[in-house]
Amino acid sequence: MSDITYLPLANGAWAYLCAFQDACSKHVVGWHVMATMPEELVTTALQRAFWAQPPTPGLVVHSDRGGQYCGNAYRALLHERQAVRSQSRRGECYDNAQAESLWSRLKTEVLELREWPVFADLDDAQASAADYFDYYNHDRLHSSIGYQMPYHAHQHLLQTTALNCPA
Template sequence: MLHDHGVVRSQSLHGDCYDNAQAESLWSRLKTEELEARDWPVFADLADAQASVAEYFDYYNHERLRSSIDYQTPYYTHQQLLQLNALNCPA
């Protein structure tokens, strides 16, 4: 049925349960911190759902500190890695 509708399944690599850990962590946080805090019904409509998820992703990437990256934001850490890679890249 998926093939008939042009859908490609997304699965982790065989035998690698940590392949998708970061994405699963993000979805877990979204559900816990954003969705469970809302009253029922969760969203008024699709536009409300899209705006809520977009706002959470912005918060998650630019404001929410992560202990796994020395209490920095993912955006800040990514920018630091880009700068480091640029310095180590031969011209």
């Protein structure tokens, strides 16, 4: 699952964060922060996800209907890796609820701890996202995956899948 969120900067501008999250394990497998949100924002995050976890053919990659997820480079990257593009139905915000939940947690657990709930600059937003996803994947327990950490749930899922797949 994937989505883009806005991160407020102290100068009044925005940074944009795109993340790809495994729907089963909740593990954030790839992400990227930029000062703008061109298609490169999502393709870089997706490439990072594919480097971290090479996809098996037929992998379903879900997002909302944002323009960045409709571009030629994004679709070519999915095609190259034999992944299937899935998008929310028009007007159905709940189709991407898991991604929206991730943003809610990030903003609650990061921004509400700050004296002034903004990031100092783009570098601060990037560093804070890196720190948060490290915490989220390796330390944060999730009730929806049996109070496991996403990284451990993801590794267990990969081992189980590998054991059940014919060679």
